[in-house]
Amino acid sequence: MAKLISTYEEIISAALALPPSARAMLAEHLMESLDAEDQENIDALWAVEAARRDRELEDGTVTAIPGEEVLKRLQSRTVCTSRHVNPDNHVNSVK
Numbered sequence: 001m002a003k004l005i006s007t008y009e010e011i012i013s014a015a016l017a018l019p020p021s022a023r024a025m026l027a028e029h030l031m032e033s034l035d036a037e038d039q040e041n042i043d044a045l046w047a048v049e050a051a052r053r054d055r056e057l058e059d060g061t062v063t064a065i066p067g068e069e070v071l072k073r074l075q076s077r078t079v080c081t082s083r084h085v086n087p088d089n090h091v092n093s094v095k
Contacts (some may be wrong), residue, residue, distance in 0.1 A: 015026055056062040 015023060051090065053062075057064060
């Protein structure tokens with residue numbers, strides 16, 4: 001018969017004793033359990049948002065921006081604001 005794990009510390013200790021692949025599977029299951037509670041509501045909200053955006057495009061309230069243009073704009077923002085850490089843990093801004 002398996003020993004019953006009852007405290008948080010025992011659960012953490014047992015989980016950390018698992019091989020990496022089993023810990024990854026456990027982490028995935030735990031994350032899915034958190035997402036499952038609200039996922040139906042999240043999906044419904046995104047469906048409403050998608051319908052709203054589609055209506056705006058159809059009635060001309062907004063104009064679509066080609067994907068390539070969006071990516072160029074995002075890339076230029078990223079290049080201007082990126083920060084990198086060098087091996088000595090000094091932060092340098094990218095110009």
